[in-house]
Amino acid sequence: xxxxxxxxxxxxxxxxxxxxxxxxxxxxxxxxxxxxxxxxxxxxxxxxxxxxxxxxxxxxxxxxxxxxxxxxxxxxxxxxxxxxxxxxxxxxxxxxxxxxxxxxxxxxxxxxxxxxxxxxxxxxxxxxxxxxxxxxxxxxxxxxxxxxxxxxxxxxxxxxxxxxxxxxxxxxxxxxxxxxxxxxxxxxxxxxxxxxxxxxxxxxxxxxxxxxxxxxxxxxxxxxxxxxxxxxxxxxxxxxxxxxxxxxxxxxxxxxxxxxxxxxxxxxxxxxxxxxxxxxxxxxxxxxxxxxxxxxxxxxxxxxxxxxxxxx
Amino acid sequence: xxxxxxxxxxxxxxxxxxxxxxxxxxxxxxxxxxxxxxxxxxxxxxxxxxxxxxxxxxxxxxxxxxxxxxxxxxxxxxxxxxxxxxxxxxxxxxxxxxxxxxxxxxxxxxxxxxxxxxxxxxxxxxxxxxxxxxxxxxxxxxxxxxxxxxxxxxxxxxxxxxxxxxxxxxxxxxxxxxxxxxxxxxxxxxxxxxxxxxxxxxxxxxxxxxxxxxxxxxxxxxxxxxxxxxxxxxxxxxxxxxxxxxxxxxxxxxxxxxxxxxxxxxxxxxxxxxxxxxxxxxxxxxxxxxxxxxxxxxxxxxxxxxxxxxxxxxxxxxxxxxxxxxxxx
Numbered sequence: 001x002x003x004x005x006x007x008x009x010x011x012x013x014x015x016x017x018x019x020x021x022x023x024x025x026x027x028x029x030x031x032x033x034x035x036x037x038x039x040x041x042x043x044x045x046x047x048x049x050x051x052x053x054x055x056x057x058x059x060x061x062x063x064x065x066x067x068x069x070x071x072x073x074x075x076x077x078x079x080x081x082x083x084x085x086x087x088x089x090x091x092x093x094x095x096x097x098x099x100x101x102x103x104x105x106x107x108x109x110x111x112x113x114x115x116x117x118x119x120x121x122x123x124x125x126x127x128x129x130x131x132x133x134x135x136x137x138x139x140x141x142x143x144x145x146x147x148x149x150x151x152x153x154x155x156x157x158x159x160x161x162x163x164x165x166x167x168x169x170x171x172x173x174x175x176x177x178x179x180x181x182x183x184x185x186x187x188x189x190x191x192x193x194x195x196x197x198x199x200x201x202x203x204x205x206x207x208x209x210x211x212x213x214x215x216x217x218x219x220x221x222x223x224x225x226x227x228x229x230x231x232x233x234x235x236x237x238x239x240x241x242x243x244x245x246x247x248x249x250x251x252x253x254x255x256x257x258x259x260x261x262x263x264x265x266x267x268x269x270x271x272x273x274x275x276x277x278x279x280x281x282x283x284x285x286x287x288x289x290x291x292x293x294x295x296x297x298x299x300x301x302x303x304x305x306x307x308x309x310x311x312x
Numbered sequence: 313x314x315x316x317x318x319x320x321x322x323x324x325x326x327x328x329x330x331x332x333x334x335x336x337x338x339x340x341x342x343x344x345x346x347x348x349x350x351x352x353x354x355x356x357x358x359x360x361x362x363x364x365x366x367x368x369x370x371x372x373x374x375x376x377x378x379x380x381x382x383x384x385x386x387x388x389x390x391x392x393x394x395x396x397x398x399x400x401x402x403x404x405x406x407x408x409x410x411x412x413x414x415x416x417x418x419x420x421x422x423x424x425x426x427x428x429x430x431x432x433x434x435x436x437x438x439x440x441x442x443x444x445x446x447x448x449x450x451x452x453x454x455x456x457x458x459x460x461x462x463x464x465x466x467x468x469x470x471x472x473x474x475x476x477x478x479x480x481x482x483x484x485x486x487x488x489x490x491x492x493x494x495x496x497x498x499x500x501x502x503x504x505x506x507x508x509x510x511x512x513x514x515x516x517x518x519x520x521x522x523x524x525x526x527x528x529x530x531x532x533x534x535x536x537x538x539x540x541x542x543x544x545x546x547x548x549x550x551x552x553x554x555x556x557x558x559x560x561x562x563x564x565x566x567x568x569x570x571x572x573x574x575x576x577x578x579x580x581x582x583x584x585x586x587x588x589x590x591x592x593x594x595x596x597x598x599x600x601x602x603x604x605x606x607x608x609x610x611x612x613x614x615x616x617x618x619x620x621x622x623x624x625x626x627x628x629x630x631x632x633x634x635x636x637x638x639x640x641x
Contacts, residue, residue, distance in 0.1 A: 129523075131543030131551045136561060137569045141522035141542040148496045149528070169480075169492060169523040169542070176493050190480050190489040190520075195547070200403035200482055213401050214485045224398065226486050273500070276493040277458060280451035281484075283394045 018220075020212040027193060027211050029185040030165045034239035036246065038065050038080025038123040041163070044246035045253075046071050046078075052109055054101075058138060061102030063094045063130070066109040068118065072254055077113035079106045079174055080123030083164070097130035100143035103173055107150045119257050120151075120158045122174040127192050129170030147173040152272060157260035159253060162218075162227070163238075167192045178260050178272050180226065181252065182218040183245070184233040188226060189216035225279060343367050345537075359578050368535050368578055370515065373424040373441035376474055380437060380582055381428040388426040389436075390459055393452045395421065399485045407483035410445060419444045422477065423453040425460040430472060431586020433593055436460050439474045440514075440521075447477035449521050450484040454491030457525060461498035461507075470508040470589050475526045479519015492524035499528045508592040510585050513540050513563065513572065527571075531588050533581065534563035534572045 029035075042049050042065075049069035054060040065082045068075060084093035098106075113120045129140055151158060151174070160177035166188040182188060191199070196214060197206035221227040231252045238245035260268060342349045345367035354363065359379055360371040371379075377386050394415075401407040422444040428437055438460050440447045464471045480488040502509055511529030513522075515538035523542050534540060541561035548554060559565045563575045576584050 129542065131548045133548060133552075133554055133556055133560060136541050136543065136548070137565075139527075139569070139571055141540075142527040142571065144523040144542065145492075145496060145525070145527045148493055148524070149500055152493075152496060152500055168489065169520050172489055172492055173523075176496070188486050188489075190482050190485050196482055198547075198550070202404075210403075213399065213403060214482075215399060216486060221486060224487055226490060273497045276490065277497045279487065279490040279494060280455050281396050281398045281487060282451045282455055283396055284390075285392045 018212075018215060018217065020208055023211045023215060023217060024208050026185060026217045027165070027187055029237055029239070030187045032237065032239040033085060035125075035164055036238055036242040037085070037125065038078065038082050038163070040242050041080075041123060041246050041249065042067075042069065042078060044243060045250050046076070049078075052105065052112075055104035055108065057101070057104060059101050061094075061098050061105055062092055063096050063098040063126075064102035064106055066105050068109075068112070071119075071121075071257075074119065075116065076119045076121060076257075077109050078121050078123065079109055080163075081126040081171075081174075083125060094130060096126045097128060098126070098170060098173075099130045099132065099135040100138045100140050103129075103143040103147040106147055106174065110147075110150045110154055113156055114154055117156050119156055119261075120154060120177070121253065121257075122151075122158070122160045122177065124160060124162045124166045124171045124174055124188075125164030126167060126170045127165060128168040128195070129173070144169045144173040148176045151176040152276075153269070155265050155269065157257055157263075157268065158272070159256055159260070161231070161249065161253070162186045162188050163249075165189075165192070168195075176272070176276060178268060178275075179228045179256055181229045181231055181256075182221055182227045183231050183238060183249065184218055185237050186218050187216040188218075188221045189214050361578055366536065366577065368515065368537055370442055370476070371578075372443055373419065373439045376439045377424070377426070377428070377437065379578070380430055380439075380472065380474075380585070382430065382432065385429045386426055387428070388424060389463070390425065390456050391420050393421065393456055395450055395452050395484075397483075398451075398487055399483070401483040401485070403483070410483065414444045417443060421452045421456070422447045422449065422481075423456050425456045427463075427469075430589060431582060433470065433586060433589040435470045435472060435589060436464050437472045437474070440476045442476040442478075442514075442516075445481060445483075447475075447521070448479060448481035448483075448488070449477060449491050449495075449524075450481035450488045451491060453481075454494040457495050458498045461502050464507045465501055465505045468505075468507070470510070470592065471502065472510050472512070472585050472589075473525065473529065474512045474514055475517045475521055476514040477517060477519070477521040477526075479521055489520065492520045495525040496528070499525050508589060510588050512576075512581060512585070514538055516540070516544075518542065518544050530592075532572045533574050533576045533584060534566060535578055535581075536563055536575055538563040540566045540571065 046069035049067050051065060051067035063081060064079060066079045068077050081096040082093050083096035084090035110120065129144060158177035159179045160175045162182040164186055168191050193207040193211035193214065194204055196210035198204040201209060218227060218230045222230050232248055234241040234244040343362040343365060346362060346365035348362060348364035350363060355369065360369040360375065395411050397407050419441050423438055423440050425436065425438045428435065438457055460471060480492065482488065509529045510531045511526055513526060513532065513534040515535060517526050517538065517540050519542060522540060539561050540563060545556050545560050549556060563572065566572050567575050
């Protein structure tokens with residue numbers, strides 16, 4: 001089965017070997033301060049946008065932008081991690097690290113999307129959920145878990161796009177979608193390289209080693225079945241040309257949402273569950289063979305944007 | 313009101329008057345909380361709870377199962393699942409070596425699942441073992457949890473979960489992260505099939521485990537003194553320079569925060585779990601509807617997957633016995 005998967009998709013489970021500097025460069029690109037953030041994409045891709053604020057329980061969380069707008073004439077719901085570009089805004093946005101209030105605001109928007117049958121697009125770009133005593137007291141863990149479950153159960157089509165760095169549960173809370181795609185110069189990882197090096201190397205200065213070990217690049221995530229597609233960026237990277245980056249994302253997004261709309265809702269929900277149920281690699285019994293990583297969804301033969309092969 | 317509730321409320325109101333002493337005591341056979349000496353068999357007889365101060369020591373998954381199961385009714389499932397090394401990961405030690413060392417200690421993986429009976433209720437249990445790579449959740453943990461949930465749905469039996477984990481297994485990278493979503497899928501299947509899930513949070517339950525299935529039980533109990541948090545105190549202090557109080561994230565604080573339903577002494581756990589399972593236990597006929605629907609959906613999912621494969625599909629389709637229509641619901 002594993003071999004079959006590889007034949008059908010051209011994917012193999014092995015990570016592509018990448019040297020230390022290459023991975024580190026990818027991480028720097030994913031974090032580049034001039035990269036477009038959710039509001040930049042919303043500006044370029046949507047007409048009309050109205051933001052919601054507050055979780056109706058405690059406060060508003062500016063680290064997550066949640067709102068509705070019009071995309072190619074259709075109303076859609078958007079949730080995105082907003083990092084902030086200058087020092088003041090970064091402080092205000094808490095560097096794109098949401099607390100439980102943020103995820104609960106996100107769930108408010110998901111419920112709104114459910115009520116009005118709006119497509120949901122999430123734009124992921126966070127070093128992780130906020131590590132703070134208050135966030136813990138107000139249920140950071142439960143908020144992330146419930147955000148995943150709410151997204152999993154949503155009846156309208158959902159697409160998650162990693163537009164920068166996707167680190168830890170703080171990213172995955174918005175990542176349980178029908179399609180998970182990554183822009184070319186982005187990363188998706190269990191933890192930030194700094195966090196990983198502090199824990200595994202007991203030395204926060206080993207971030208480069210940690211990055212090389214996690215290999216969190218878009219091309220590897222595609223190989224592992226974590227990302228369904230890699231959306232190309234302008235030649236110089238998204239930070240060099242936000243308009244072109246938005247145009248390239250638009251080409252993928254518009255077509256994918258249209259495709260997903262064509263699928264019966266029951267099937268869409270079942271496939272979404274199946275997509276995440278299948279991810280994993282382990283040995284079973286005496287055989288050394290690996291269980292295949294997530295098979296691509298049925299209609300993914302034409303999955304990469306503009307018919308281009310995934311960037312590597 | 314049943315008497316056991318009264319006892320537990322007393323216990324959770326209790327506060328340690330002095331913080332645990334940091335200085336190493338004797339030959340290690342002394343309670344690190346109160347310094348009282350004990351014999352190993354004495355501690356084991358008391359389920360790993362200090363006979364003097366009620367401090368809860370870590371216990372292995374096999375001890376947990378002995379404590380939880382009625383008699384000898386325990387049948388472990390899928391124990392043959394073992395970790396692979398998809399990232400060829402090396403930090404200070406190669407991942408494969410870490411796994412071998414952990415396996416050599418006699419524990420198979422960080423999660424053990426099986427069938428048992430709790431206080432007379434036939435059920436499944438999923439028990440984490442902090443002794444295996446810090447109870448971290450990798451692909452094997454995710455898969456075993458998902459299979460246990462599938463079995464619960466098939467049989468209509470409830471699930472008891474005992475967690476003790478540092479979070480996602482970093483050595484499996486983003487694939488480990490995805491196990492959070494995988495366990496949430498399993499929890500959601502259990503919700504649809506109306507299967508009771510009782511979660512017990514043991515020390516420590518942190519990171520991706522707390523942010524996925526551990527916080528999604530119908531009932532959530534915590535052992536006294538267990539650290540329960542998404543970010544641990546060290547990470548928070550380093551990142552935010554906040555100075556945290558010693559009780560930060562402990563079960564007793566999390567009860568006050570509204571994050572758990574009760575703090576329950578280990579020796580009362582089987583009674584409390586059994587009580588919930590007994591209250592929610594229903595005749596088969598009642599649950600058949602939910603379980604049958606999920607099983608049907610599972611079959612439909614499989615047949616759709618088969619139809620999606622271009623060549624093999626006809627053979628598989630034949631085996632699954634479905635027609636050639638689109639399989640739409």
